[in-house]
Amino acid sequence: MAKFTDYNLRPELYKALAEIRFTTPTAVQEKLIPVVLQGRSVVGESQTGSGKTHTFLIPIFEKLDLKNHKVQAVITTPSRELASQIHIAAKQLASGFAEEDQPHIGYYIGGTDKARQISQLENSQPQIVIGTPSRINDLYRSGALDVHTATQMVVDEADMTLDGGFLPDVDAIAGALPADLQMMVFSATIPQKLQPFLRKYMNNPVIEEIPTETVIANTITNLLVSTKGKTKDEMIYQLLTMGTPYMALVFTNTKTRAKELAHFLRVQGLKVAEIHGDIQPRERKRTMAAVQHLDFQYVVATDLAARGIDIPGVDLIINDGIPSELEFFVHRVGRTGRNGQSGTAITIYDPDEEDRVAAVEGMGVEFIPKNFSKGELKDGIDRRRRRQRTKSTVKLDPTMIGLVMKKKKNIKPGYKRQIKSAIARDAKYKKRVEEREELRSKRKAKKNSSGK
Known part of the structure; x- marks a missing residue:
């Protein structure tokens, strides 16, 4: 070395x-x-x-x-x-x-x-x-x-x-x-x-x-949390206050969202700095100086700051959704875990952002899935595992699909056997239909041949 x-x-x-x-x-x-x-x-x-x-x-x-x-x-x-x-x-x-x-x-x-x-x-x-x-x-x-x-x-x-x-x-x-x-x-x-x-x-x-084994530095713990109907504002507040971060950065996709979130966090009693395009240069300079002197523990910023600031000691990053430009995800998360220090990045996403999350994963980012419940982060289910399950090659009618997808908390005895039997009957029925159609086609072809 x-x-x-x-x-x-x-x-x-x-x-x-x-x-x-x-x-x-x-x-x-x-x-x-x-x-x-x-x-x-x-x-x-x-x-x-x-x-x-x-x-x-x-x-x-x-x-x-x-x-x-x-x-x-x-x-x-x-x-x-x-x-x-x-x-x-x-x-x-x-x-x-x-x-x-x-x-x-x-x-x-x-x-x-x-x-x-x-x-x-x-x-x-x-x-x-x-x-x-x-x-x-x-x-x-x-x-x-x-x-x-x-x-x-x-x-x-x-x-x-x-x-x-x-x-x-x-x-x-x-x-x-x-x-x-x-x-x-x-x-x-x-x-x-x-x-x-x-x-x-x-x-x-x-x-x-310079190649890297992963897009995100290995000093960063990269967590993924779905809102699952919860409001992002309240989630972010609880995530910021559930521990004691030395310095936390929250990234938003727009200036409007940065203002709204910063206001909400201030109402909750947090001292929050804002860094985005609507902050005038002189004010931004004063804010940055205050952040550098640790006058603020929490900073809400847009992607303007993702590659524009270097605040020593940032140990927590929260992404308020996936950035519109995927490249900025790396720059956001890269604000922590610097110079060999450890850091945590938490990405909060809505259910309709599944494709965006998959796109970030396609860049080589590896998430640790988590669920946020009762003020705690708990182990979640890996989204990729769900997507990678082997799918049946048997095409089912909508009624069969409904039967298979039906969820019951208390499954009755023989319920799974019932589903399997229904699938088998459906497949058998379709096979008979195909055989009849094939037989009709042969008869029709023979009839046309004899009439010539």
Whole structure:
């Protein structure tokens, strides 16, 4: 098993890694950190929570020329929350350097004071640029940010960048950089529509798809609970309060549903934070800061947050139904069970969502079925076992089907024998009908033959 000490990094980095208790690299880090240190361009495809951020940050800090006070690396990411995560991780690595040698990190996202940023850039340029594509490109086009001196560029969460419409901004930034640019692209998935961009800026990159035995990390206990007529609001409240989660995230499919659920939980006396598209950027930033400082134990969020936040210590995820985009299921659940810590994810579904649940299972997700009764989670029946039962090849009339499917709590003696006899009689009757029809067909054919 590899260790970070195998990479012969600068002492300042080992000091910083020790401070955040990083000793053993994850699979994607083990595969790609040595390659990035060699100066190769890479495409890293791995599941959420796999450690992609430090896969590119560690080599960037290792190769940084501290005496060169120009932009040396540009890191783009499609959401402000993700940019904030990377900025925090970068500051943690920078803390290992002596105060006079600490790398200058520029952090540029929408919703912040652009005029102030331009004024600061007139005095000095950052060595590492982190931010959202549109703001970085805006500062570059205004002539304030000299990205053209960078020799490394990271496109983080490339699939989200594409889906969010930010690829033109990333393209403009990359187009301003040197021809010998080291490009690093990281994502949970690499869509086909991203291929032209990759071919344009990457020459013979190292492509690593980090396989996993399961879609969901094995540190996560993945439970499946049917509502069975119960209201989701009350179920979620009881699931949140039946134990003592350190931090719980509840994901909803819509902003409206997030507002309704958060309101219900507050009425029940819980202190709940909301994170969704209707929360203004400044308010969302304040809320995230409060969540990070553990001012809230419960967070209700939409899929905006599924890949946009990293809250330490999340040990409980509740899915209020199956997400409209199945891929988001993995990202939701991936908010817990991170860095080797254990976590629990509970997915609540209505009976009419059976097909959606089956689709998630088709992605490789393995659920543990549970029933929720009297405030407790009890073992349930595996849905797949029911579907996989061998079906009879005998076609029955509707009356026979009704007889077979009829349920009685107290089955009378001989009831099963009665059903078997009825099935046998039905089959025998149908066989006689088929024989008569066959005999008629032969007679008709013979009659037509003799009349010719």
